[in-house]
Amino acid sequence: MLNQNNMLNQLKVVCSLCSLRELCLPIGFGPEELQQLDTLAGSKRLVKRGEYLFRTGSDFTSIYAIRGGFFKTSVLHDDGREHVTGFHMMGDIMGLDAISNEYHVCDAVALETSEICEIPFEKLSELSMIMPVLHQNLHRIMSREIAFDHEIMLMLGKMRAEERLAAFLLNLSQRFSARGYSAASFQLRMTREEIGSYLGLKLETVSRIFSKFQEEGLIAVQKKLIELKDANALKRLLGGLA
Amino acid sequence: MLNQNNMLNQLKVVCSLCSLRELCLPIGFGPEELQQLDTLAGSKRLVKRGEYLFRTGSDFTSIYAIRGGFFKTSVLHDDGREHVTGFHMMGDIMGLDAISNEYHVCDAVALETSEICEIPFEKLSELSMIMPVLHQNLHRIMSREIAFDHEIMLMLGKMRAEERLAAFLLNLSQRFSARGYSAASFQLRMTREEIGSYLGLKLETVSRIFSKFQEEGLIAVQKKLIELKDANALKRLLGGLA
DNA sequence: GACACATTATGACTTAGATCAAATCGTTTC
DNA sequence: GAAACGATTTGATCTAAGTCATAATGTGTC
Numbered sequence: 346m347l348n349q350n351n352m353l354n355q356l357k358v359v360c361s362l363c364s365l366r367e368l369c370l371p372i373g374f375g376p377e378e379l380q381q382l383d384t385l386a387g388s389k390r391l392v393k394r395g396e397y398l399f400r401t402g403s404d405f406t407s408i409y410a411i412r413g414g415f416f417k418t419s420v421l422h423d424d425g426r427e428h429v430t431g432f433h434m435m436g437d438i439m440g441l442d443a444i445s446n447e448y449h450v451c452d453a454v455a456l457e458t459s460e461i462c463e464i465p466f467e468k469l470s471e472l473s474m475i476m477p478v479l480h481q482n483l484h485r486i487m488s489r490e491i492a493f494d495h496e497i498m499l500m501l502g503k504m505r506a507e508e509r510l511a512a513f514l515l516n517l518s519q520r521f522s523a524r525g526y527s528a529a530s531f532q533l534r535m536t537r538e539e540i541g542s543y544l545g546l547k548l549e550t551v552s553r554i555f556s557k558f559q560e561e562g563l564i565a566v567q568k569k570l571i572e573l574k575d576a577n578a579l580k581r582l583l584g585g586l587a
Numbered sequence: 588m589l590n591q592n593n594m595l596n597q598l599k600v601v602c603s604l605c606s607l608r609e610l611c612l613p614i615g616f617g618p619e620e621l622q623q624l625d626t627l628a629g630s631k632r633l634v635k636r637g638e639y640l641f642r643t644g645s646d647f648t649s650i651y652a653i654r655g656g657f658f659k660t661s662v663l664h665d666d667g668r669e670h671v672t673g674f675h676m677m678g679d680i681m682g683l684d685a686i687s688n689e690y691h692v693c694d695a696v697a698l699e700t701s702e703i704c705e706i707p708f709e710k711l712s713e714l715s716m717i718m719p720v721l722h723q724n725l726h727r728i729m730s731r732e733i734a735f736d737h738e739i740m741l742m743l744g745k746m747r748a749e750e751r752l753a754a755f756l757l758n759l760s761q762r763f764s765a766r767g768y769s770a771a772s773f774q775l776r777m778t779r780e781e782i783g784s785y786l787g788l789k790l791e792t793v794s795r796i797f798s799k800f801q802e803e804g805l806i807a808v809q810k811k812l813i814e815l816k817d818a819n820a821l822k823r824l825l826g827g828l829a
Numbered sequence: 830g831a832c833a834c835a836t837t838a839t840g841a842c843t844t845a846g847a848t849c850a851a852a853t854c855g856t857t858t859c
Numbered sequence: 860g861a862a863a864c865g866a867t868t869t870g871a872t873c874t875a876a877g878t879c880a881t882a883a884t885g886t887g888t889c
Contacts, residue, residue, distance in 0.1 A: 444730035487729040488686035494736035501743035502787030545744030
C-alpha cells in the first residue's frame with residue numbers, strides 16, 4: 346500500500362504549490378512554512394485572459410486551485426445562451442462539480458491572466474485517506490459550495506434586481522477583503538453582461554442600477570472600477586435577506 | 588486506532604438501515620443482501636407530516652437519508668419570506684450543506700409522514716477512512732448536488748415561467764421513475780406556493796400555467812395529482828435549455 | 830357533520846425588468 | 860493614429876409575471 350512518509354511529502358508539495366489555504370492551513374502549516382514550500386517547483390501554470398482552463402465535457406482528472414487571477418465558470422446552451430454560474434478568485438477551488446460525472450459540466454475561462462494549480466483528484470483522494478484533516482477539509486469545501494449555491498438560488502428566486510446587485514457587490518467586497526485587498530474599492534474583472542448572466546438580469550439593467558446606485562451616493566463607478574461609498578446602505582437594501 | 592472488523596460491522600449496519608443505495612451499493616452489496624441487512628434494527632425513525640427533521644442553526648451531527656416519504660428544505664428570512672431550496676424523496680440525502688458550518692443552514696420539513704435514517708457524520712467519516720469507496724461516494728453525492736444546484740441556478744436565472752414548470756415536472760417525473768414509480772403520473776406532495784417558492788414564481792403563476800398546460804393537453808391536473816400527457820412537448824418547451 | 834382555515838383557480842390591473850434603438854466611450858489591430 | 864469592434868450608457872416602449880381581489884374548493888378539527 347502507500348508509504349506514509351512519501352505521501353506526506355507529496356502532500357506538502359501539492360499543498361504548498363497551490364496556496365490551498367483552505368485545504369492546508371488547518372493541518373498545521375503556518376503561513377511562513379507555506380511560503381517556503383511555495384517556492385518549490387510544481388504543477389502550477391499560467392492561464393491567459395480568455396483561455397479555457399477546462400470545458401464542458403472534457404475529462405475530469407483534476408481540481409484546480411486559483412493562486413492568483415480571476416475566472417468565471419459558465420454553462421453554454423444549444424441556443425447560444427450562456428449562464429455564468431460563478432466568479433472565482435485566489436484561493437477558490439474549481440471543478441468540484443465534475444467529481445460525480447467524471448467529466449466537466451461547465452466551462453472555466455480566465456477573465457485575466459491567472460495562475461492556477463492543478464491537483465490530480467486521484468492523488469488528492471489517496472492523500473486524504475491518510476490525512477484525515479485533508480479529507481475533512483475537502484468535505485468542508487464542497488459543503489460550503491453547496492451552502493453558497495443555495496444563497497445564490499435564493500438571490501435568483503426571491504430578490505429584486507437592486508437587491509441582487511447589492512448582494513453581488515457586497516459579496517465581492519467581502520471576498521476581496523478576506524484576501525487582504527480593499528473592501529471598499531476594487532476592479533471588476535467581468536463585463537456587465539457577465540454580471541447580468543450571473544444574476545439573472547440583462548446587461549442594460551445592470552448598467553442602469555449601477556448608475557442609480559451612483560446617483561444615490563452608494564457607490565462610485567468608473568468603467569470597471571467600483572468604490573463602495575456606503576456599504577451599510579447596500580446592506581440595508583438587502584433588508585431581511587441574507 | 589480503529590478496529591477494521593468492528594468498523595466494517597458498523598458500516599453494514601449504517602448502510603443497511605438507510606437504504607443508502609448511493610453510498611452503499613457500489614461497495615458490492617447486492618439488493619438482496621441489503622434487504623436482509625435492512626431488517627436489522629437501528630437508527631431509523633418516523634417524521635410526521637409537518638415535523639421538522641432539523642432547523643436552521645441547530646447543531647450538525649448527522650446527515651439524513653430518506654427511506655420513504657417526502658421533504659422540503661428551505662431558508663426562512665427575517666421578513667418572513669421563505670425560499671424553498673429543494674424537494675427530497677426516497678434515497679436522497681439531506682444535510683450535506685451543514686458540514687462546513689457545524690450547524691444547519693436550512694430547515695427540513697416532512698411534507699408527508701416519512702421514514703428517515705440518521706447517519707452520524709463523525710461515524711461516517713471514520714468509516715470512510717477505511718472504506719475508500721464509501722469516501723468516494725460521499726464525494727460523488729456532494730459533487731452531484733453542486734452540479735444539480737447549478738442547473739437550478741440556470742433555471743432561476745434564465746428560464747421563463749413555463750420553462751421552469753416544465754423542467755420541474757420533468758425532473759419530478761424522472762426522479763419518480765428512477766425509483767420505480769410511474770413517470771407519467773404522480774402525486775404532488777407540495778403546495779402551489781411551495782412550488783412557486785422553489786421556482787422563483789408566485790403561486791398564482793404556478794396555478795395559471797398548470798391550467799394552461801392542461802388546456803394545451805400537455806398534462807392533466809386534478810388537485811395534487813399530475814399526469815404527463817405529452818412529455819415530449821414539455822421537453823420541447825425547454826428548447827435548448829438543459 | 831359543521832365550522833374554521835388553508836389551498837387553489839381565475840380575473841383585472843400594475844409594474845419591474847426586458848427589448849429595441851442609438852449614441853458614446855474604450856480598446857485592439859494593423 | 861485611424862479603423863473596426865466591443866462595452867457601456869441612456870432613452871422609449873413592451874410584456875411576462877406580480878399584485879390584488881374574489882370565489883370555489885378542499886381539509887382538518889372538535
